[in-house]
Amino acid sequence: MITALELGLIYAIVALGVYLTFRILNFPDLTVDGSFTSGAATAAILIVNEVNPFLATAAAFVVGALAGLITGLLHTKGNINGLLAGILTMIGLYSINLRIMGGANIPLLGEDTVITALRQIAGTGWTSVLVLVAVALVFKLILDWFLHTDAGLALQATGDNEQMIRSFAVSTDRMKIMGLMLSNGLVGLAGAVVAQHQGFADIGMGIGLILVGLASVIVGQAIFGTRVVIQATLAVVLGAVIYRLAIQFALNAGLNPNDMKLMSALLVIAALLLPQWKGFRKIASWRKGRSALDAAAEATLTSDAKLPAKKVG
Numbered sequence: 677m678i679t680a681l682e683l684g685l686i687y688a689i690v691a692l693g694v695y696l697t698f699r700i701l702n703f704p705d706l707t708v709d710g711s712f713t714s715g716a717a718t719a720a721i722l723i724v725n726e727v728n729p730f731l732a733t734a735a736a737f738v739v740g741a742l743a744g745l746i747t748g749l750l751h752t753k754g755n756i757n758g759l760l761a762g763i764l765t766m767i768g769l770y771s772i773n774l775r776i777m778g779g780a781n782i783p784l785l786g787e788d789t790v791i792t793a794l795r796q797i798a799g800t801g802w803t804s805v806l807v808l809v810a811v812a813l814v815f816k817l818i819l820d821w822f823l824h825t826d827a828g829l830a831l832q833a834t835g836d837n838e839q840m841i842r843s844f845a846v847s848t849d850r851m852k853i854m855g856l857m858l859s860n861g862l863v864g865l866a867g868a869v870v871a872q873h874q875g876f877a878d879i880g881m882g883i884g885l886i887l888v889g890l891a892s893v894i895v896g897q898a899i900f901g902t903r904v905v906i907q908a909t910l911a912v913v914l915g916a917v918i919y920r921l922a923i924q925f926a927l928n929a930g931l932n933p934n935d936m937k938l939m940s941a942l943l944v945i946a947a948l949l950l951p952q953w954k955g956f957r958k959i960a961s962w963r964k965g966r967s968a969l970d971a972a973a974e975a976t977l978t979s980d981a982k983l984p985a986k987k988v989g
Contacts, residue, residue: 677924678805684920685808686869687888689815691896691916692909693862694889699897699908700823701835701855706762708863708889710769711743712882715864717773720782720877729789733868740864741857743769748853773879780879789872815862816909822858823905831855863889887940892916894947919943 690712697705715736722732743765750761774780798804822828833841834851842848863885871877896915902908919940926939 677921678801680920680924681805681917682808682873683870684917685805685812685913686866686873687892687920688812688913688916689866689869690863690885690889691892691912692815692819693859693866694886695893695909695912696819696855696859696862698890698893699835699902700832701852703835703852703856704759704762705744705747705856705859706759706886707743707747707765707769707856707860709882709885710766710773711740711860711864712867712870712885713773713877713879714743714769714776715740715867716871716877716881717776717782717879718864719868720784720871721776721778723784723787723789723872724782729787729793729872733790733865733872736868737861737865740867741861743864744856744858744860745853747860748849748856751856752849752852770879777877777879782877784872784875784877790869791872812913816913819909820906827851827854884937884940887937887944888919891919891940891944891947894944895919898947898950 690708694705694708697703718739719729719732719736722735723729727735746768747758747761747765750756750764751758754761756764794804794807798807823832830841830846831851831854833846834848834855838848841851867882870881892915893912894915895918896911896913897908899918900907900911900914902911922943923936923939926936927933931939
């Protein structure tokens, strides 16, 4: 349970990155399968060469962001379809990652890592989980803050209505590149932390990662809603934890580990079909109605508070 929660909170950073492209930019980015491994490979090779693990993890963010930059340039400047641009970058990163690692695997056993530092401070129990909760919430709050800045609002508008925001003299190409860089930077950072958590970096560790990210985003938002950005990002974080717990429960129940990708696909399908269920629609409409009533009541109270007091006598 502890390990599942820790991994869920680490993969929540991946889910936040996928949320940026999949929900905010409305961009089907498959680069994450490669940038995740790139982050893990970069951190692992630096740690093996006695670089500070925190600096190595920061370097993984930069490498992931560069992968997103390549995809962004292929799409915006090369006029290549976004899906194809991500696939091309992902394929190219496979060879680059092998070059970075010098092989298919780098063991980190016995090396000083971010996780060993966490273990020294918080141990291996619930305290370490609470520390990772705090870390995941920090990334969530930073993303919330960014999406409410001018650049973040322009990024959201680019995904909502590209032609409209372009009419306000905003470069949608720059917004897409920035979104892809931030997304893959977060994914690369998460890859570095996962490699340090499991004790090795492997060339195949990012295969199918987009499915993990999508499952976290879709499951979380189907359960907890997406009314505002703060709620949506919290739903993504919780979705990653729920996804990892579901995987752990399936393994404990005796499911073959080789069937994990199939289970992930079924979870995504279930989350996509859930909003189409009549019962779920009724619950969603009831929730929206309650939100509208609460907003109306708050507006009424605010307007009443602003009215001048009546004179007596």
